[in-house]
Amino acid sequence: MYKVSIEPHWRIAFGKNPSMDTALLLRLLTVIHSEGAILQAAKILGLSYRHAWGLLREAENIFGAPLLQKHRGRGTTLTRLGTTLLWADRRINARLSPTLESLSSELERELSRSISDSTNPVRLYASYGFAVAALMERINAIELPVELRYLNSMESIAAFSQNECELAGFHIPIGAFETETVQLFMQYLCPKKHQLIHLAHLKQGLLVARGNPKKIRKLEDIARRGIRFVNRQTGSGTRRTLELLLEENNIPHTAINGFETAEFTHAAVAAYIASDMADVGFGVETAARHFGLDFVPLMQERYFFAVSRNAWQNTPLSDVFGIMKSEDFKQHVNQLGGYDASEAGQILDLEDAFGATVMA
Numbered sequence: 001m002y003k004v005s006i007e008p009h010w011r012i013a014f015g016k017n018p019s020m021d022t023a024l025l026l027r028l029l030t031v032i033h034s035e036g037a038i039l040q041a042a043k044i045l046g047l048s049y050r051h052a053w054g055l056l057r058e059a060e061n062i063f064g065a066p067l068l069q070k071h072r073g074r075g076t077t078l079t080r081l082g083t084t085l086l087w088a089d090r091r092i093n094a095r096l097s098p099t100l101e102s103l104s105s106e107l108e109r110e111l112s113r114s115i116s117d118s119t120n121p122v123r124l125y126a127s128y129g130f131a132v133a134a135l136m137e138r139i140n141a142i143e144l145p146v147e148l149r150y151l152n153s154m155e156s157i158a159a160f161s162q163n164e165c166e167l168a169g170f171h172i173p174i175g176a177f178e179t180e181t182v183q184l185f186m187q188y189l190c191p192k193k194h195q196l197i198h199l200a201h202l203k204q205g206l207l208v209a210r211g212n213p214k215k216i217r218k219l220e221d222i223a224r225r226g227i228r229f230v231n232r233q234t235g236s237g238t239r240r241t242l243e244l245l246l247e248e249n250n251i252p253h254t255a256i257n258g259f260e261t262a263e264f265t266h267a268a269v270a271a272y273i274a275s276d277m278a279d280v281g282f283g284v285e286t287a288a289r290h291f292g293l294d295f296v297p298l299m300q301e302r303y304f305f306a307v308s309r310n311a312w313q314n315t316p317l318s319d320v321f322g323i324m325k326s327e328d329f330k331q332h333v334n335q336l337g338g339y340d341a342s343e344a345g346q347i348l349d350l351e352d353a354f355g356a357t358v359m360a
Helices: 025-036 037-043 051-063 079-116 130-141 153-161 178-185 220-223 237-248 267-273 285-290 317-325 327-334 350-359
Strands: 068-071 073-077 122-126 146-150 167-172 194-208 229-232 280-284 294-308 345-348
Touching: 025 037, 025 051, 025 073, 025 079, 037 051, 073 079, 079 146, 079 267, 122 153, 122 317, 130 146, 130 194, 130 285, 130 317, 130 327, 153 167, 153 178, 167 178, 167 194, 167 237, 178 237, 178 350, 194 220, 194 267, 194 285, 194 317, 194 350, 220 280, 229 237, 229 267, 237 280, 237 294, 267 280, 267 285, 280 285, 285 294, 317 327, 345 350
Parallel strands: 122 146, 122 167, 229 280
Antiparallel strands: 068 073, 167 294, 194 280, 194 294, 194 345
């Protein structure tokens, strides 16, 4: 089975000077940041000390400013410029990863079809999340034929209802907004035809800088003067949940500085805040942990995969189901932070998951 990996790649130039490929430079800066020494970083990357310095000097000539600062007895640290480059790269990766993973999966399928029509992959359309990414890592490790496409929750379920995929991942808030949200999805789901596979419970809330310097304790604080907010894109389930929370608490969108500033993943929101481009965003706890941020919990959600009734018993879909049920997978997801995967792989009828709401 072919495996394709597409990664972001960027170059930088100033004026008429030749552009510089940043890939190796960014790897070097990353290791210097963690090791505190150029020589040690060069050894780890398999570079000569001279080559490492050459990369740094080339970049500094482009920017006209230093990337490193030496401290007597305390090693080497990155300057503000060096740190800005690293966080720019992390934001790029966080923003583009779902799109590139979807494109990689699409290309894998095209390559397989060009050689043989024997493969019959599971088509998995899902709202992006850390638990779904963890599932795909396990799927790819054992080379199951799965074609991945990241869409928002409503788009995934709509595609599922048109038989465009075998698995559709979506998330539902627990509590006040559950009934209203379930009813939206029920226009595409049928209790007699469809079932759900439980993936995880997750926590949603406010992502804030480490130490919470702006003292953001509750939802109302995001509308305070001087607070910079970063949102999710229009159409995402997370943004819709936030809008319901704001409506419930009588907080107008216009009072929030940056409400229209949108990112396409939880990770991208977290990277945006960690880069000091915003003070707060709304998303999952896992993203906050991944980027060293603090987290203010506000609510919980459940993440499901919709599947045709009893289709999960058929190979290779049954193999995907087996991964979700495995204790190894559950433990891995739980260690991500902000997730409870203890019920992963549980098969539910819609009535069992949502009660009388499915008949509303």
